[in-house]
Amino acid sequence: MPTLNWIGKEKVINHHQDVPFRILEPQYTFKNGKEETPTNSKNKIIHGDNLEALKSLLPEHEGKIDCIYIDPPYNTGEENWIYNDNVSNPKIKKWLGQVVGKESEDLSRHDKWLCMMYPRLKLLNKLLSKKGVIFVSIDDNELYYLKILMDEIFGKKAFVTNFIWEKRTNRENRKVISSRHDYILCYCKNTLNFGESIRQLPMTEEALSRYKNPDDDKNGPWKSDPATAQAGHATESQFYELIAPNGKKHLPPSGRCWLFTKEVMQEKIKANEIWFGIHGNNVPRVKTYLNSKERGLTPETIIFAENASTNEGAKKEIKYFFEGEATFVTPKPSKLIQHLLSIATTKDSFVLDSFAGSGTTAHAVLSLNKVDGGDRKFIMVEMEDYANTITAERVKKAIKGYGVGTKSVEGTGGDFNFYELGQPMFLENKVLNESVGVVKIKEYVWYTETATPYIAQNEAYLLGTKNQTAYYFYYEKYQLTTLNEHFLRTLNTNAEQYIIYADLCLLDKTLMDKYHIVFKKIPRDITRF
Known part of the structure; x- marks a missing residue:
């Protein structure tokens, strides 16, 4: 498969493994219309570098995100990094200098953009569930690079389609060519x-209005669909003269064949599943029943503005939240994100947006939940300082309700936790950062071993048990710990195997084999994500 090369690629291709794992520091919970002391909400808004934030999500969410939507910088070459411009943000510049080195000074804006996107897409791929779907909004500036990049990371067979979204309905006369659309690349984790x-x-x-029951069919309302198909892959048995119940003869049009063999067609005619019109003289058509299955509309590659709004609609929408002020330059309309969520989520899906911007994706999740009674959860990540004043503020207003008078919109309900990206779990010399606290360390170690949430235990040093294995973290902040026979006598949990973390081990191999003990040295043997 062809791959894409650019200056700096060798420096970022495995950089997602080197990104420090940072803890998430809860700041508040928004619930019942106000900020409260942090409690447990599965909805998250995270302020911090999205590369590091994605790494911090791995222990709890690796392989569990059902739908990802991102609207990354379009890299248009304009001067300000606000939302869809070039890679000139100071934080990104600093990161490029640290990761790529002096070469970054010579990179084109396309090189910089690819360096920025590659490790983020790698981590997003890790977070996506087995049945997950990822959507990426983009325009012509980076579409073709992005397609090859995603083929490489997600797999060429994972490509579903490239949606075309009608972002404007009026002609842009100031341009040589009026651009009316953006793209949304779609990939699935399940390639089979x-x-x-x-x-x-x-x-x-x-669509529902098309289902009628003019002949009082016992199977209920139906609509008619063609009884023919393109003849390219037809078998000989699909070409024949069809005789209607009134004796009228029908042949498939040139280049077409019947959907069914003659025998099957006759069975369907007897079962009243073929429609010949009220007087029986029409071209035969197949009845498609409304109640035959859970019917829906097949998504189309073109997403029209009437179904998903436009850029202009998105700007008006954001003004409703902020008393007429355009606090965000180019947001996406929540109706567009709802459309995508309808394609790729169930009522209990986890949704992630790591370029959260004005919080449109969270708003769309809450709105869709209100429409269908769902319990979808969202995780939003925003690196800019407006994460609380714009991103979170919009979500608060969506939950409570917004607008005034005839333009007021009822709240969706819901809650979320707001986080700051905290300290790294490990310092540069690869030792544990003890200032994060023993609880955070225990949570991290337990996740690395079991990929399940940590629950505090009554027994000292016990992290928990899973699959007949007991996990102990024998750790003290101000002294070395030693795994010896004295420590073994303090254990109160019966298990088939024991995995014990400590600074030192004085047990002989015979004893460890006898009791199925695995020693792991702190911090050497703690897994790094």
Whole structure:
């Protein structure tokens, strides 16, 4: 498979492994319309570098995110990094200098953009569930580079489609060519069966109106669909003269064949599943019943503005939240994100947006939950300082309700936790950062071993048990700990195997084999994500 090369690629291809794991520091919980002392909410808004934040999500969410939507910088070459411009943000410049080195000074803006995107996409791929779907908004500036990049990271077979979104409905006369669309690349984690990940859209009122029952069919309302198909892959048995119940003869049009063999077609005619019109003289058509299955609309590659709004609609939407002020330059409309979520989520899906911007994705999740009674959860990451004043503030207003008078919108309900990206778990010399606290260290170690949430135990040093294995973390902040026979006599948990972390081990191999003990040295043997 062709791969994409650029200046600096060798420095970032494995950089996601070197990104420090940082703890998430809860700042507050927004619940019942106000900020409260942090409690447990599965919805998260995180302020911090999205590369490091994605790394911090791995212990709890690796392989568990069902839908990812990101709207990364479009890299248009304009001067300000606000949302969809070039890679000139000071934080990104600093990161490029540290990771790529002096070479970064000579990179083109395309090189910089690819360096920025590669490790983030690698971590997003790790977070995506087995049936997960990722959508990436982009325009012509980086579309073709992005497609090859995602083929390399997610796999060429994971490519589902490239959606075209009608972002504006009016002609842009100031340009040589009026651009009316953006792209949304779509990839699935499940490369064998996209049907397990991509869902039909809900039936619209217009689509439902097509189902009638003019002949009082016992199977209920139906609509008619063609009884023919393109003949390219047809078998000989699909070409024949069809005789209607009134004796009228029908042949498939040139280049077409019947959907069914003659025998199957006759069975369907007898079962009243073929429609010949009220008087029986029409071209035969197949009845498609409304109640035959959970019916929906097959998603189309073109997403029209009437179904997903426009850039202009998004700007108006954001103004409603902030008393007419355009606090964000180019947000996406929540209706567009709802459309994508309808394609790729169920009512209990986890949704992630690591370029959260104005919080549109969180708003879309909450709105869709209100529509269908779902319990989707969201995780938003925003690196800029407006994470609390714009991103979180919009979500608060979506939950409570916003607007005034005839333009007021009822709140969706819900809650979220707001986090700051905290200290690293390990210092540069690879020792534990003890200032993060023993509870955070225990949470981290337990996740590395079991990939499950940590629950505090009553027994000293016990992290927990799983699959007949007991995990102990024999750790003291101000002294070395030693795994010896004296420590073994303090254990109160019966298990088939014991994994024990400590600074030193004085047990002989015979005793460890006898009791199925595995020693892991602190910090050497603690897994780094």
